[in-house]
Amino acid sequence: MQESAAVHAFESEHEATSTGLPSTKLAMWIFLASDVLLFGALITSYVVYRGRSVVGPYPNDVFDIPYTSVSSFVLLASSLTMVLALSSIQRGDLPRMRLWLLATALLGMTFVGGQVYEFTTFYEEGLSLTTNLFGTTFYVLTGFHGTHVAIGILMLLSVFSLSFGGRVTQRDSLTVELVGLYWHFVDIVWIVIFTVVYLVPTGP
Amino acid sequence: MASVSVPSEGVSRGLFRRPTATTGLWSWLTTVDHKKIGILYGVTSFAFFIVGGSEALLIRLQLAQPNQELLSPSVYNEVFTMHGITMVFLVVMPLSAAFINYLIPLMIGARDVAFPRLNAFSYWAFLFGGIFVYSSWFLGGAPNGGWFGYAPNAVLDPTRGMTFYAIGLLMTGVASTVSAVNLAVTILNMRAPGMTLFRMPVFVWMSLVVQFLLAFSLPIISVALFELLFDKRFGTHFFDSVAGGDPVLWQHLFWLFGHPEVYILVLPAMGIVSEILPVFSRKPLFGYQFVVFSGIAIGFIGFGVWVHHMYAVGLGPIANTAFGISTIIIAVPTGVKIFNWLGTMWKGDLTFPTPMLFSIGFVSMFIIGGLSGVTHSVVPSDYQQTDTYYVVAHFHYVLFGGAIFGLFAGMFYWWPKAFGRKLSEGLGKVTFWTMLVGFNLTFGPMHILGLQGMPRRIQTYPEELGLTFYNLVSTVGAFTIAVSVALFLVNVAMTHRKPRGEAADPWDARTLEWLTTSPPPEHNFDEIPTVHALDEAWHRKYAETEGGAVVPVPAGGSGLEAEYTGAHAIHMPSPSYYPLIASLGLFVFGYGVIFSWLLAGAGAVVLLAGLYGWALEPSAE
Numbered sequence: 001m002q003e004s005a006a007v008h009a010f011e012s013e014h015e016a017t018s019t020g021l022p023s024t025k026l027a028m029w030i031f032l033a034s035d036v037l038l039f040g041a042l043i044t045s046y047v048v049y050r051g052r053s054v055v056g057p058y059p060n061d062v063f064d065i066p067y068t069s070v071s072s073f074v075l076l077a078s079s080l081t082m083v084l085a086l087s088s089i090q091r092g093d094l095p096r097m098r099l100w101l102l103a104t105a106l107l108g109m110t111f112v113g114g115q116v117y118e119f120t121t122f123y124e125e126g127l128s129l130t131t132n133l134f135g136t137t138f139y140v141l142t143g144f145h146g147t148h149v150a151i152g153i154l155m156l157l158s159v160f161s162l163s164f165g166g167r168v169t170q171r172d173s174l175t176v177e178l179v180g181l182y183w184h185f186v187d188i189v190w191i192v193i194f195t196v197v198y199l200v201p202t203g204p
Numbered sequence: 205m206a207s208v209s210v211p212s213e214g215v216s217r218g219l220f221r222r223p224t225a226t227t228g229l230w231s232w233l234t235t236v237d238h239k240k241i242g243i244l245y246g247v248t249s250f251a252f253f254i255v256g257g258s259e260a261l262l263i264r265l266q267l268a269q270p271n272q273e274l275l276s277p278s279v280y281n282e283v284f285t286m287h288g289i290t291m292v293f294l295v296v297m298p299l300s301a302a303f304i305n306y307l308i309p310l311m312i313g314a315r316d317v318a319f320p321r322l323n324a325f326s327y328w329a330f331l332f333g334g335i336f337v338y339s340s341w342f343l344g345g346a347p348n349g350g351w352f353g354y355a356p357n358a359v360l361d362p363t364r365g366m367t368f369y370a371i372g373l374l375m376t377g378v379a380s381t382v383s384a385v386n387l388a389v390t391i392l393n394m395r396a397p398g399m400t401l402f403r404m405p406v407f408v409w410m411s412l413v414v415q416f417l418l419a420f421s422l423p424i425i426s427v428a429l430f431e432l433l434f435d436k437r438f439g440t441h442f443f444d445s446v447a448g449g450d451p452v453l454w455q456h457l458f459w460l461f462g463h464p465e466v467y468i469l470v471l472p473a474m475g476i477v478s479e480i481l482p483v484f485s486r487k488p489l490f491g492y493q494f495v496v497f498s499g500i501a502i503g504f505i506g507f508g509v510w511v512h513h514m515y516a517v518g519l520g521p522i523a524n525t526a527f528g529i530s531t532i533i534i535a536v537p538t539g540v541k542i543f544n545w546l547g548t549m550w551k552g553d554l555t556f557p558t559p560m561l562f563s564i565g566f567v568s569m570f571i572i573g574g575l576s577g578v579t580h581s582v583v584p585s586d587y588q589q590t591d592t593y594y595v596v597a598h599f600h601y602v603l604f605g606g607a608i609f610g611l612f613a614g615m616f617y618w619w620p621k622a623f624g625r626k627l628s629e630g631l632g633k634v635t636f637w638t639m640l641v642g643f644n645l646t647f648g649p650m651h652i653l654g655l656q657g658m659p660r661r662i663q664t665y666p667e668e669l670g671l672t673f674y675n676l677v678s679t680v681g682a683f684t685i686a687v688s689v690a691l692f693l694v695n696v697a698m699t700h701r702k703p704r705g706e707a708a709d710p711w712d713a714r715t716l717e718w719l720t721t722s723p724p725p726e727h728n729f730d731e732i733p734t735v736h737a738l739d740e741a742w743h744r745k746y747a748e749t750e751g752g753a754v755v756p757v758p759a760g761g762s763g764l765e766a767e768y769t770g771a772h773a774i775h776m777p778s779p780s781y782y783p784l785i786a787s788l789g790l791f792v793f794g795y796g797v798i799f800s801w802l803l804a805g806a807g808a809v810v811l812l813a814g815l816y817g818w819a820l821e822p823s824a825e
Contacts, residue, residue, distance in 0.1 A: 017393040023318040027389045030419055034381060038423035041457060045431065045442065052448040129440055133448045136440040140431070158819070167820075 078107035242306030256290030288351030313396025333375030355443030398735035410475030473610025485552025558632030562613030569605025594654025624704035645681025786814030
């Protein structure tokens, strides 16, 4: 422990910032604020075009709300395992952090897998990217979100693998926290998308 | 607990050794030094300025006389579109970024930006984005739908031009977003001891506002560009009215970005002028806090005025009136700044070296552009002006008379700091007057042409319309501007044949960057200065007597001088290959989206490899 303290003494000296927040954390917050606008514009595009498709299939023809509710629950559950991963590393419990990180990634993969299955089903039911406005806006919005989740999974698995090489230790809990911030953000965005796209009725 | 300790070999493992060159080509390709990156931004954007300026000269040649066929209508469309894209995205934004990169760490007393490698990545992604857009000339035609690329024209156009536009601007957008996060964190987190927010120079404040404007407006145009790209490349229906889509959505998304963008372009120049006017008036900036709060107010209100670009779309009287009012409101903070600058000069001990001339040029030309802008806010009046040369006159008065004059002021002012040599004052003054005359000859007559009904973006006009005289005047003016830019380049070439050796503080200035040598060492300051006041550098040089007279402090008398204690190592971040590799991957990926998924895959692999190499790179060898 003393040895690693010496290694990090230099870095912590540089961590004295004007706001007291670590620079990486501040950067992540500003990036996420920026990403809010990205999803804002995408969701706006979806909402503006709701109910304006001139040919089917329409949302009511393809949506399977119980199915998507389950996969939404899986994604939201992954926020819990993410919190557990962070709390493990903050306590210095590396094996448990690995376990929870892997659980988070697996839940995320389940969600993305579910999305792939959903897309395939919709496609077989005749809804492609170019069928109508609903297909266009639906696939682009949920696809952007799915890509965000996939990037998150990549980050989780990267931290997971790096932890075996000694690159992730109790002192690097900030790294896990940053991945967590991103992960929770992607989850929260899904709550909005799920509500706006699936739950709010479009009418006839 | 053994598993927790860090194996020492794990700390310094990277794919390659980190590059170490400090001179020569490799040092520029791998640099993470904010000053070198600033200079790279400056040189690149000036090169694009010459290209975009040449496009402007082609436009003016074509319009010099009626019924000319120098440029065919389709080539004319490409030329004016590329002129607009170049000047907005590849000149004014990155030239401002050059100043922001170079000066922010120096002005807040930091050694570098918060994330030096991200900074390098931003530069390379911007450069590749610019090259990407320009490569369209050789790959099936340049963008031809105007810089705001209105749908459905941009979608229905059969060439690949607007696809290049969408992907190229997405690349520069990634560059600017990354840079915005980086620089905002730098300003908020890396300030020297004592540098509170309200001791920051106005330029730093305006830059901070710009970073937030970028962070919040770029994602919106990114979505619009993605939608355009999907419509063009994959046949989606975002802007397809046959399928129920609405081309006006593009206009909303574009201008929701586009209006904040106007302030992204002009706020850095406003910051530059706010630094220069006090120095050559030998007075502090009049109403510092008013200038700062006006800048912040502009940042907020800038997101609420976009429909004034769309009055003629037909959104109805309520929308148009509401946005007319918000547009009149945003003129207020801008007006406040104008009065602050006038107040700074009022009863000042004025001298008129070139930076001061360009600054005064900025203020006066910006007033003209601002006033014609106010005429646009009045909806019925704007109906008459929409899509005429009056609009062209207006935005050139704010973007050339404003931003470019301000940026030239900055170049003359900080040249000795960056290069250790002052640009020639005599030639500089000739440059200023030539540019001022040329500028007004070019864009002044466009007000009249516009009110006479000459539409924008028209390849030629018949003689009977009586537009010939003012068009010819405008063309003469454009070539006068070209002469002034040539004079500037001669000045640069001559200056760089002189030996270095400019003093640290040749203008008797007020801010921290003048405390260090010209040019500054790689680590900026031998000793990080502790800040006690706004205009810290000034207060180290001058004190006020009880009677209010300003007297110089004898050298060493303030007790605040940085004492160089000598031998202690200052650790600076090592250069890196990965920013260049990652941005190269992005570049290849962009071509892949247009031409082949195999290529896109290769680009993605390079990008990912770059990012992983980056993340795993040891902090130094």
